[in-house]
Amino acid sequence: MTKKKFIVTPWEVRGEVDYDKLIKQFGTKPIDEGLLNRIKKHAGELHPMLRRGIFYSHRSLNWILSEYEKGNTFYLYTGRGPSGDTHLGHLMPWIFTKYLQDKFKVKLIFQLTDDEKFMIKEDMSLDDAVNYGYENALDVIALGFKPDNTEIFLDTEYIKSLYKLAIKVAKRVTFSTAKAVFGFKNSSNIGIIFFTAVQSAPAFLESERQGKQVPCLIPCAIDQDPHFRVTRDVAPHLGYPKPALIHCKFFPSLLGKEKMSASIPGSSIYTTDSPSEARKKIFNAFTGGKATVEEQKKLGGTPEICSVYQYLSYIFEEDDEKLKEQYAQCKRGELLCGEHKQYLADKVERFLIEHQKKREKAKDRIEEFIIRD
């Protein structure tokens, strides 16, 4: 069966993504058994997203672990383009980043690219992007990052610290390269063309601050890889180590096989959705069920294409055995979609109630995390 064409850039994910093909296209490496064992050795346990191949691709992760073993501890860098409210898909790499922070006891630098979102979105004002930045920061904090080991900033508020690094990167990146990597057109604005340099800067920030080569590990969704390919190409010219990367797949849409997108209502659950709103979205979700209950009982469902199963698999079912059982029951026609939706909705509801409490508390704690020039 030939797969349809797909496109993955930091600003566009279109079509049905073939993740194995993407590894070849982007030139990254799959996370293999050996690497998993190496992580397990240090972390004690593998995060479900590693066990289940959701974080599935990397660059230089072996080097990060070797440096760690030598006592040259890395730091984590990830971020978010604050184009709107946070949805559950955004949380995925952050939850994983929290696992890395806890297990390796390392610093996290979290970038909110308000500048990028303002420049890429025709109708977005800068004030809106800044406001979303602060809103999104609440979700990061609510996940439980350690304030003494976590720095969060908005580009427009921390640009003085980033700018010198950004222009050093920018000097080394031609329009040709940027065009080839990101698919810019003549109609692209000059800000978004420059922006990749601003996204590169935090990968060198700790080296710059400490005046020595500090390894950097970037957990992110794989669509962000093109930015860091540029960063990695430039790094040796500036005397910094190339940042390592660990990439995850995209969180599924509730409505079927597309990247979760804020632009399609009902496709995403927001962290600020009320439990009843979330429940409603889940009950309208696309599943792998059959047309009738009878048919499904007879033929079984298709969890591989089911967003309910994927929601559980990506985030909400931490217990591998239970997940396996649900898969099998679905296949055998014993677990019907309504029941499975109920199961997921209960989990999402519990998560949201808890998260929203922490998010509320985060409002008083934001200054413990935010850094400004």
Next chain:
Amino acid sequence: MTKKKFIVTPWEVRGEVDYDKLIKQFGTKPIDEGLLNRIKKHAGELHPMLRRGIFYSHRSLNWILSEYEKGNTFYLYTGRGPSGDTHLGHLMPWIFTKYLQDKFKVKLIFQLTDDEKFMIKEDMSLDDAVNYGYENALDVIALGFKPDNTEIFLDTEYIKSLYKLAIKVAKRVTFSTAKAVFGFKNSSNIGIIFFTAVQSAPAFLESERQGKQVPCLIPCAIDQDPHFRVTRDVAPHLGYPKPALIHCKFFPSLLGKEKMSASIPGSSIYTTDSPSEARKKIFNAFTGGKATVEEQKKLGGTPEICSVYQYLSYIFEEDDEKLKEQYAQCKRGELLCGEHKQYLADKVERFLIEHQKKREKAKDRIEEFIIRD
């Protein structure tokens, strides 16, 4: 006689510039008698650079004067790309800017584009650009600008204040436009493509600070006009007034009809040259003299192409009558080149001794002028 081709961009001046043609090419307006009278009415006297057509072109200068007459005082914005030591050519627009500050009692914002020079010059380090920035600032201060009405900054030290304005501009400028205006190539780096947005920002800074429409007047050499054409196109979309411009011609090279260039030794006199170095350069200067003294006495010289005459006309001979007399004497073969060089060298020597004293004193006063985020 057909003139040779010439090219004028902010980063390249090539060929013999036809200034009238440039006005048409760029779409600016010549400064006519009516406008001169209007300036004179407010300034009391016309600066020699206005009387002699050295500041010869403008955009919206009538509007600036109308606003001034209504009591809506403008501010001045000019700058310098700190790619090396200051030479006398750089002083020309600054001397004129000082005249405007004194006569109209207005504020000056002076931008040192260390980011630009670092990004455009392959071999220049950022530290060098920053250092040249501070060196160049000494020359600005030495000219006598009022500290309570003058702000000088380096882009890398004031970027937080500029960045929000810069990205608002950048969002409105496509690569197509930037390419058409500046002649970028695929090999241009993404930093220099973005940079015009950073040069636009100070034109809106006072409006942004004061929360109202503050007119801005930019005195500059005409090669900088393309940047501000972009600024002016974008201004109305951002709710700021279009900055007005007043343009000067290029200071002549001591070696003939080219823009004074730091890249050709002996073509420029630096503000840090010793008087004897300056004298030597003047004695090696290209003039409009004939091959022999006899011939010159018989046929006369050609002051129109003479760098000694131009030096006097652009900066060093403030007395119109004396200048006219020298022109006539040269034409009649009564003023020989050696004698005229002597005359200029004495003036340049006096200027340098005085300037260098003030420049030395400026080292203790720099913090009165420099602003940082």
